[in-house]
Amino acid sequence: MQAIELLFFAYRDFTGEPDELLAEYGFGRAHHRVIHFVGRHPGITVSELLSILQITKQSLSRVLGQLVREGFIKQTPGAIDRRQRLLELTENGLELDGKLFNVQRQRIIRAYKESGAEAVAGFRSVLMNMMEEDDRPRFNRKHKKPSFDRPS
Amino acid sequence: MQAIELLFFAYRDFTGEPDELLAEYGFGRAHHRVIHFVGRHPGITVSELLSILQITKQSLSRVLGQLVREGFIKQTPGAIDRRQRLLELTENGLELDGKLFNVQRQRIIRAYKESGAEAVAGFRSVLMNMMEEDDRPRFNRKHKKPSFDRPS
DNA sequence: ATAGATAAGTCAACATGACTGACGTAAAAT
DNA sequence: ATTTTACGTCAGTCATGTTGACTTATCTAT
Numbered sequence: 001m002q003a004i005e006l007l008f009f010a011y012r013d014f015t016g017e018p019d020e021l022l023a024e025y026g027f028g029r030a031h032h033r034v035i036h037f038v039g040r041h042p043g044i045t046v047s048e049l050l051s052i053l054q055i056t057k058q059s060l061s062r063v064l065g066q067l068v069r070e071g072f073i074k075q076t077p078g079a080i081d082r083r084q085r086l087l088e089l090t091e092n093g094l095e096l097d098g099k100l101f102n103v104q105r106q107r108i109i110r111a112y113k114e115s116g117a118e119a120v121a122g123f124r125s126v127l128m129n130m131m132e133e134d135d136r137p138r139f140n141r142k143h144k145k146p147s148f149d150r151p152s
Numbered sequence: 153m154q155a156i157e158l159l160f161f162a163y164r165d166f167t168g169e170p171d172e173l174l175a176e177y178g179f180g181r182a183h184h185r186v187i188h189f190v191g192r193h194p195g196i197t198v199s200e201l202l203s204i205l206q207i208t209k210q211s212l213s214r215v216l217g218q219l220v221r222e223g224f225i226k227q228t229p230g231a232i233d234r235r236q237r238l239l240e241l242t243e244n245g246l247e248l249d250g251k252l253f254n255v256q257r258q259r260i261i262r263a264y265k266e267s268g269a270e271a272v273a274g275f276r277s278v279l280m281n282m283m284e285e286d287d288r289p290r291f292n293r294k295h296k297k298p299s300f301d302r303p304s
Numbered sequence: 305a306t307a308g309a310t311a312a313g314t315c316a317a318c319a320t321g322a323c324t325g326a327c328g329t330a331a332a333a334t
Numbered sequence: 335a336t337t338t339t340a341c342g343t344c345a346g347t348c349a350t351g352t353t354g355a356c357t358t359a360t361c362t363a364t
Contacts, residue, residue, distance in 0.1 A: 045311080045312095046311070046312060046313090047310090047311060047312080057311095057312075057313075058313090058314085058315095061312085061313065061314075065313090078311095081310095081311080083310070083311040083312065084311065084312080085311080085312065085313095
């Protein structure tokens, strides 16, 4: 059962590089998560973000508010439901997201290259089965769209 | 590049169950990490623990001190180097460690079963290549012992 | 039309787990 | 004998999470 430590070390190093980058902006890992999910899913709502991150709205509010005030994320009222604030990255946000995304992608690409395509499939399969079922549909893009792409 | 989110969701759920258990004892994830590494590597020293967790001794001190005071971990002076405090789980510590270890093992076993042996090999390979090289030797048990099993 | 539910935000207080910097003690290494 | 190492501690700070209470705007259902 080395998997526990394997996950610990891999995750520790996976988040280490971005953390350094974020520190230059005065941001932390919480900001990273918000930037990441808004970057990958533009137009995401606050409540969708909350259910992904599984934190309270007060916690999210602090980092999100900071990102909005400092011009990394912009909010626009939803066209259908005007209570919603649809979130998008600004130009600055896109730039930071790009940098962050890049350092993590490099690490993953390197690991994928060293392990081979078959290993990658296994890697993804195990991670998928390790998470709660609720969130698995987010990943079967070809079969079923993630819920935040078609608001219920 | 779904790997980033895959890791996020898997890690989030992987740590979620233990967190609930720990809360019953008034402990957090930091305590879990200490209990885990002391449990898997009895006789580990404080500085070895520090280099694994990559936190400051002041941070470790608080959680470790708590675990010692509350009778989950015991310290004994090193036989060779009496400055060292070799760490071990007490009976209570072993019991809690067992519970924590179990919930995580169940999740992993389930994921392994659903993915198959080949996938498991790939999973481990990718994680291994994702972490910094320094810590990889810890895992090649058959070839090279981890440094904390033979103090340099 | 209005009553209730939902989306989002806010104020306040608090806990945890990180951090830095300074300092102390005992034991080992040089 | 001096320096280095292993460990511990005091004090202060910061980031990120929590609970609970309350507001505003808007949508939904009766």
